[in-house]
Amino acid sequence: AQSVTQLDSQVPVFEEAPVELRCNYSSSVSVYLFWYVQYPNQGLQLLLKYLSGSTLVKGINGFEAEFNKSQTSFHLRKPSVHISDTAEYFCAVSDTFVGKLIFGQGTELSVKP
Amino acid sequence: DVKVTQSSRYLVKRTGEKVFLECVQDMDHENMFWYRQDPGLGLRLIYFSYDVKMKEKGDIPEGYSVSREKKERFSLILESASTNQTSMYLCASSPPGAGGNNEQFFGPGTRLTVL
Numbered sequence A: 001a002q003s004v005t006q007l008d009s010q011v012p013v014f015e016e017a018p019v020e021l022r023c024n025y026s027s028s029v030s031v032y033l034f035w036y037v038q039y040p041n042q043g044l045q046l047l048l049k050y051l052s053g054s055t056l057v058k059g060i061n062g063f064e065a066e067f068n069k070s071q072t073s074f075h076l077r078k079p080s081v082h083i084s085d086t087a088e089y090f091c092a093v094s095d096t097f098v099g100k101l102i103f104g105q106g107t108e109l110s111v112k113p
Numbered sequence B: 001d002v003k004v005t006q007s008s009r010y011l012v013k014r015t016g017e018k019v020f021l022e023c024v025q026d027m028d029h030e031n032m033f034w035y036r037q038d039p040g041l042g043l044r045l046i047y048f049s050y051d052v053k054m055k056e057k058g059d060i061p062e063g064y065s066v067s068r069e070k071k072e073r074f075s076l077i078l079e080s081a082s083t084n085q086t087s088m089y090l091c092a093s094s095p096p097g098a099g100g101n102n103e104q105f106f107g108p109g110t111r112l113t114v115l
Helices: none
Strands: A004-006 A009-015 A019-021 A022-024 A031-038 A042-048 A057-060 A065-067 A073-078 A085-095 A099-103 A107-113 B004-006 B010-013 B017-027 B031-038 B043-047 B065-070 B075-078 B087-094 B108-113
Touching: A004 A085, A004 A099, A009 A019, A019 A107, A022 A031, A022 A085, A022 B017, A031 A065, A031 A073, A042 A057, A042 A065, A042 A073, A099 B043, B004 B087, B010 B017, B010 B065, B017 B031, B017 B043, B017 B087, B017 B108, B031 B075, B043 B065
Parallel strands: A009 A107, B010 B108
Antiparallel strands: A004 A022, A019 A073, A022 A073, A031 A042, A031 A085, A057 A065, A065 A073, A085 A099, A085 A107, B004 B017, B017 B075, B031 B043, B031 B087, B065 B075, B087 B108
């Protein structure tokens, strides 16, 4: 069975500092990987996704993630965060057959001035 | 832009009531999903549907049912609401396609409180 683990439930960081949100997955088959963001009182929106090809994936709002097959990780990074990046971030894996998403527990990113 | 709308942002019901949560999408997507979101647990799939009148159980279907009579509308039904169903409910849709590589588009969510 597939699963996703987000290693940090909360990440506080100061504005303009770099940030990394960690995600590990387990799967016995090929996967597609996603990062979603949820701003307060809103639904989820896609930040980026890895389907195949280059292991470094660039998304919206200056975020990027690196797929590492040997470490089964898909960590999300941003070199300089803004107050507006304060949100909850979800890592998800999709199986390659039916398209269901399995989500991690979420990481609350709190950016302080 | 894809738009997924949910009938209510906030809902308060009493134990034992029958509750309907409605979701409508405007992009002619075949696939629709219902999740519940709880702190520390992320999103968990309740039911999904790949076509009209078709439904599949997700990871936590107990206590829920669904209805998909029209392509654009996917309803989640709590036959007899209980306090442990107090949660945020999120609907999503995605276009068809093999391989699971399609983005899911989410509605704003319905925060349900069962008293």
